[in-house]
Amino acid sequence: DTAVSQTPKYLVTQMGNDKSIKCEQNLGHDTMYWYKQDSKKFLKIMFSYNNKELIINETVPNRFSPKSPDKAHLNLHINSLELGDSAVYFCASSQTPGKLFFGSGTQLSVL
Amino acid sequence: AQSVTQLDSQVPVFEEAPVELRCNYSSSVSVYLFWYVQYPNQGLQLLLKYLSGSTLVKGINGFEAEFNKSQTSFHLRKPSVHISDTAEYFCAVSLYSGAGSYQLTFGKGTKLSVIP
Numbered sequence: 362d363t364a365v366s367q368t369p370k371y372l373v374t375q376m377g378n379d380k381s382i383k384c385e386q387n388l389g390h391d392t393m394y395w396y397k398q399d400s401k402k403f404l405k406i407m408f409s410y411n412n413k414e415l416i417i418n419e420t421v422p423n424r425f426s427p428k429s430p431d432k433a434h435l436n437l438h439i440n441s442l443e444l445g446d447s448a449v450y451f452c453a454s455s456q457t458p459g460k461l462f463f464g465s466g467t468q469l470s471v472l
Numbered sequence: 473a474q475s476v477t478q479l480d481s482q483v484p485v486f487e488e489a490p491v492e493l494r495c496n497y498s499s500s501v502s503v504y505l506f507w508y509v510q511y512p513n514q515g516l517q518l519l520l521k522y523l524s525g526s527t528l529v530k531g532i533n534g535f536e537a538e539f540n541k542s543q544t545s546f547h548l549r550k551p552s553v554h555i556s557d558t559a560e561y562f563c564a565v566s567l568y569s570g571a572g573s574y575q576l577t578f579g580k581g582t583k584l585s586v587i588p
Binding site: 365392394401402403404406409417451453455458459460461463464465466 | 506508513514515516517518521523566574575576577578580581583
């Protein structure tokens with residue numbers, strides 16, 4: 362079983378659309394994260410959730426909203442997509458300091 | 473604020489040669505230090521970590537790193553690289569951010585290319 366799974370793997374969409382990326386972890390971890398990796402491979406944390414509570418919210422546009430229906434899921438909703446949103450988005454989970462388990466990524470392309 | 477600097481964006485090295493990937497950090501408090509590896513079209517996976525204790529830490533795939541507090545460095549080394557080590561390597565620092573969570577800040581990555 363995949364520890365951290367995210368869907369879809371590829372997402373191609375038009376500017377202005379609304380889209381969601383789903384993430385699930387079966388590790389029983391308390392904390393989940395969303396990271397954005399740009400074309401230069403730079404990783405930036407977007408959100409983290411600990412026991413369904415948002416505890417880190419970096420300066421990302423409010424078009425991005427995380428939603429956690431339960432401890433095992435953290436979905437990412439994006440409204441009014443822009444060209445600059447094109448990137449690879451990674452979901453991750455952790456239980457111990459800094460030891461993150463990453464999903465395989467969702468490559469978002471906004472046309 | 474904490475930050476991580478990876479001094480080399482690309483490191484080409486011949487197969488079976490040794491390699492060192494450099495990482496320096498800055499933080500006003502004690503931190504945890506990590507190296508992650510990202511193979512093409514995959515997510516990141518943990519190579520090794522330093523939390524406390526011995527300053528020389530060993531990780532998977534024959535990698536090791538040494539924590540040097542006076543130089544604020546955490547360089548990654550491998551005595552003999554293999555073609556399969558070709559990947560992007562990320563140094564990271566972790567700081568407690570409250571409510572049981574740790575914020576992980578990554579460096580910009582070093583692309584290791586192993587030449588046959």
